[in-house]
Amino acid sequence: MGQVTIESREFALSNLDKVLWPDDGYTKGELIHYYVQVADYLLPHLRGRPLVLTRFPDGIHRKSFYQKNAPDYLPPWIRTFSWYSEDSQRDIRFIVAEEAATLAWLANQACIEMHPWLSSIESIDNPDFAVIDLDPSPGSRYQDVVDIALVVKELLDNLGLRSYPKTSGSAGLHIYIPVEAVYTYEQVRKFAHVLASMVTEVLPHIATIERAVKKRGHKVYVDYLQNVLGKTLSSVYSVRPRPGAPVSTPLLWDEVSQITPAQFTIKTILSRLRDYGDLFAPVLQDRQNLEPACHKLGLPIF
């Protein structure tokens, strides 16, 4: 029942009319349709990267779970990557999405979010980007997030580094600084830490790197601690399990202050993609050298 063939991969889809977004009436079928439509833009950002998934079989308000280990019933044509986790002392078999059919199969599993690693299989210990994750607290305004993001950009400009913003899909923003895959996670994290500290010095009333939630108050958390092996951010074009079915969306720096993250959803993003193309395509090409910036900062890590 419900057999489909996508690029010569044949498999079954089920319960296409099951509502996953009750506030909007959006169904699992619409989720699958979205991921197939966006595949050409999304797949380059997933290719070669271990994936962490979040699944919501009974809708976004019901019980959900993370999945990193591939289930035994995974179709054999879906790529996986086995990786020995030192700490849990076992192999984890990660899914690696490289075809539209894989996205459709995963969406049929009620997988809403796609979280790729910052490093790829080719060089698993070396991230391809430094990331700054701006997490608003209850009581922060989007404009605070914008002000902080623009300071991050200005600091990076002055260091000679290009940076790329996207909505997280929720209330915050993610800033990517693509780098050559030659640095360790620790090196990239230290760089991001210094950057985050500088932002809190410029905007102490709205930005913090305080990890204790209670001590953040209404400030925006400038999270540099995602720069760790095995930690992830939601991918560009990943759907989020929130009312409206918002999508993590690449932005132009000039429009960061003009938009509202909720305007980009599984229903609106395709026309934007046709107009702008993939604004995050350069993130996969722009392999920057961190050394000059670290030298300017007096960072003794290289």
Add this chain to the structure above:
DNA sequence: GCGGAAG
């Protein structure tokens, strides 16, 4: 969403 364990 689904397989396997428990009831």
Add this chain to the structure above:
DNA sequence: CTTCCGCAACGCCCG
């Protein structure tokens, strides 16, 4: 035969 349960846990920082 029906229901229940698991699907990630760990690196990092601070006190």
Add this chain to the structure above:
DNA sequence: CGGGCG
């Protein structure tokens, strides 16, 4: 060293 965090 334990606890909180994402």
